[in-house]
Amino acid sequence: MSVNEKIVADLVNNKIEFVTTVPCKQLAGVIDQIENAAEIFHIPSNKEDEGMGLCAGAYMGGKRSAIIMQNTAIGVTINTLVTLIQYYHIPLPMLISYRGELGEPVACQAEMAVHTKALLAQLNIPTYHFHHADDVHELDAILEYCFMCRKPVAILTDASFWKGA
C-alpha cells in the first residue's frame, strides 16, 4: 500500500466522507487519490478559510470532514480556526504540506515554514510532524483523537516524508 493509499484508507476507516483541498505540489498524489475514492466526496476550495466553512457545515450535517492544504494556509485561516472551528468545538483534521523544510527549492517557502509550528502552538492546536515515511502509521490514531476531542488537529508532512513515501 502506498502512502497515499494508506492516508485515504485511514480517512475512510475514520468515517471521513467530506474532504476539501487547496492544492500543493507535495499533495498532488494524495489529492488525486481522494478525487478517485468512491467513499469520499471531494470538493476543491478556492481558499482555505472557505474550505473550513464547508467542513464545518458538512460536520453539522452529519458527515465527518477534513481539509488538505499547504502550511501557508495557517496564515490565511487563523481567524476561522479560532472563531469557527475552535469556538464551536468542531473536529477538523488538517493534512498539511510542510513546505520550506529541508529539500525545499523555493526560498520564499522557508519564510512561512519558520512560523508554522509557532503559530500552531500559539493556537493550542495539537500538531504532529511526519518526517519519515513510517510516521504515516500514526495517522489513524491522530484522526481518532481529533474526533474524540473535537478540535482542529494539524498533521505537518514535510518534503523528507513525501520523498521517502
Place this chain on the structure above:
Amino acid sequence: MIRSEVLKTLIPVISDQLVVCNIGLPSQELHLLDDQPSNFYMLGTMGLASSIGFGLALAQKEKVIVIDGDGSVLTNFGTLPTIANNVANNFVLLIIDNGSYGSTGDQPTYAGKKTSLATVASACGCEHVVECQAAEAATAVQAALDSEQMTIIVCKCESGNIKVPVIDIDPVVIRDRFMKEVAARNND
C-alpha cells in the same frame, strides 16, 4: 425597507427551515425575531455563512437557506464558483444586499456601487439567479424552496439597522442544538 424588515417578512417562510445566518446584526435580528434550534447563528468569522450552509446542504438531504449579506459575499468571493460547480438543489443562498457593511456602521460596499452580485453569481456559473426588491424577498425565497433547484437570490434593500441585543447563547449550545435538529429531520 431595511434588512430587519426584510427578515420579519421572511419568518413565515423560513421559520421551519434549516437556516444558516450571517455574522453580526443579521444573526442578532433573526435571534430576536424567531429563535429556533433550526437556526445556526454565526458569532464570528466574517464571510463564511455561504460556505457553512453549502457544506451543510451537500452533507444531508434537508433544504438549507443561508441568509448572507453583500459585504460578507464580497469578503468570501471564492464561494460563488465553488457553489456553482457543485450544484446542491437543497440550497438557497439569500444575499440581502443593502450596499453596506451594516454591522460595522454602514460603510458602503462595492455591491452598492458598480458591482452587481447577481451578475457575478451568473458569471461564476450559478444557473438560477434571481434579483428582487425587498418587498419581494419572501415570495422569492418561497419560490426557490418550491423549485427544488439551487437558487441564488440577491435582494436589494435599504441600508440601516435597528437596536438589537447580542446573542447570549454559548456557541457550543448553538452548534449542538442545531446538529440535533438536523439529525432528527434527516432521520424522519
